[in-house]
């Protein structure tokens with residue numbers, strides 16, 4: 001069972017899991033077919049007096065075109081044992097693959113956005129994009145430019161207002177079990 005929680009209840013857990021194995025971002029194009037992509041860069045925080053989840057998406061991703069179509073996304077935080085699923089969603093593109101079918105993930109409706117959430121994940125952020133900014137090459141250190149952008153493809157940072165957060169009722173207990 002999922003229950004609604006305050007936006008920043010599980011920020012520490014979100015950041016830990018974002019760093020490994022990564023989280024799952026779901027988006028929806030005008031064709032209404034949901035796509036899932038792995039993300040490792042992003043953060044929940046406060047901007048413009050609003051709870052915001054910022055995600056960084058490179059223009060080459062299929063997800064980028066979907067976010068440009070429909071300004072909503074969900075961030076789904078997986079349990080560590082879902083690492084192989086995250087890796088798959090981060091290695092093939094929704095242009096050629098139906099990753100939801102391939103990974104047998106189950107989608108369920110979100111409450112506040114048209115983009116679904118992923119039932120198997122423990123924690124879900126429902127977000128409405130309220131702004132974006134592009135990473136500018138000439139504002140980066142040489143080290144970051146070389147290590148993160150050898151091919152260019154500079155991220156667009158999407159700022160999603162967090163409209164609702166829900167979590168498995170036993171989210172922390174299940175996380176603890178996986179760490180034992």
Ligand SMILES: Cc1cc2nc3c(=O)[nH]c(=O)nc-3n(C[C@H](O)[C@H](O)[C@H](O)COP(=O)(O)O)c2cc1C
Nearest residue numbers: 022038039040041057058061062063090092093094
């Ligand atoms: C763990 C992990 C984290 C990732 N994080 C990001 C990210 O934050 N931003 C990004 O643009 N790509 C990221 N990627 C790469 C995309 O997930 C990958 O290119 C994916 O195939 C894009 O899917 P799409 O074309 O269906 O949108 C990550 C990949 C992995 C495995």
